[in-house]
Amino acid sequence: REVFSGGGFGGIEDLFGGGTSRRSRGASRSGSDLKIKLPLTLEEINTGVTKKIKIRRMDICKTCQGEGAKPGTSRITCPVCHGSGEVREISRSIFGQMVNVRPCNNCHGEGSVAEQRCPVCAGDGRIRDQKEISVQVPAGVNSGNYLTMRGEGNAGVRKGPRGDLIVIFEEKNHAMFIRNNDDIFVNLHISAAEAVLGTDLEIPTLNGRVRLTIPPGTQPGKMLRLKNKGIPHLHHTGRGDQIVRIEVDIPINISGSEKKMYQDLVELEQKRGLKFARFSKIE
Ligand SMILES: [Zn+2]
Ligand SMILES: [Zn+2]
Structure with missing residues (x-):
């Protein structure tokens, strides 16, 4: 097979x-x-x-019950092969007599033919x-x-x-989820402020909505794991996890008051000095 x-x-x-x-x-x-x-x-x-x-x-075929013969008629012995379903061809060569056996063309090797073919299945016996x-x-x-x-x-x-x-x-x-083995992956988009302060959100899973705590200072690309919220294993008990990947959305259109807050933040950083190195090697 x-x-x-x-x-x-x-x-x-x-x-x-x-x-x-x-x-x-x-x-x-x-x-x-x-x-x-x-x-x-x-x-x-x-x-x-x-x-x-x-x-x-x-x-x-219900008309002929699979026999291929028109109802009321029967199958008769194939006149070509006389019921054997095989045709023997004998030829002579310098090595002596050669016998070649092949299926009978007239009855397709069945040994019998319908006297009259079933009109529904044309003699095949199947529809x-x-x-x-x-x-x-x-x-x-x-x-x-x-x-x-x-x-x-x-x-x-x-x-x-x-x-x-x-x-x-x-x-x-799927519109939202992708699958890797029995784990389910989804992106979660949070704002810059949510990433800094942390938050608590409802996450859709294949197994219902689940609350997830995003800790303060969560970095973009961080993977958070919801245990046993993935696909069941086929061959053993238990199931995969759902992995929530954090995307931090940097706002493009901001209001005047938001802009003021960001400007204050930048001023504060400049006074205090950066808490991280400006450059690093790409990994
Ligand atoms: Zn039939
Ligand atoms: Zn035949």
């Missing part, structure tokens, strides 16, 4: 009863697998979600149909993780086993 990047998603597959035999018997052939992408919001990934999705897949499938997405999945739903793919030919449905998860972009 094909292996997708971003695997490491074992365990989930076991829920859908693996180990069904995919060997085909006689004329039957197993159906092919279907792959679909399932976009998910961060909110859905955070809680886990049951999604109903519509898929188009091959299903058994394309739409089906609604319920997908249970566990909390904490990542883009590229996939879920294999056994026996939900395309129907097989002549009652061969169904293929699998492979649901590949895709994380949608």
Whole structure:
């Protein structure tokens, strides 16, 4: 079976009863697998979600019950291969007799053909149909993780086993949050005065609003951590954190009284002298 990047998603597959035999018997052939992408919001990934999705897949033709023959008629032994499904070609060469075996073109290797083809499926025994499938997405999945739903793919030919449905998860972009592993990052913009004096603010998280204390003297770029407010871990208990990154907004348009205050501040600094070195090496 094909292996997708971003695997490491074992365990989930076991829920859908693996180990069904995919060997085909006689004329039957197993159906092919279907792959679909399932976009998910961060909110859905955070809680886990049951999604109903519509898929188009091959299903058994109800008119002919998958036999491919017009109702009332039956399948007859293929006149070309006489039921073996194979054609043998014998040729002579200097090494002696050579036997070449290939599938019969007339019956596609089935050994039998419909006396009259089913008018609905044109003899294939299957028709394309739409089906609604319920997908249970566990909390904490990542883009590229996939879920294999056994026996939900395309129907097989002549009652061969169904293929699998492979649901590949895709994380949608969020308006505010970005995700790194199971941590959530967000910028918090505070004013210069708030950075100097410190403040107490409500922060939105995927798990509700949380109060965060910004200590006095907080520098731009400072990362503050809200423990256990991130995404649940997929493979073990617990969850990531939310990281709040401080941005200090320097005002551009200020009122006359604000300007006066800043001017007073600059005067004070000039009298007292700077408390930091003017220059430093860029790191
Ligand atoms: Zn049919
Ligand atoms: Zn044949």
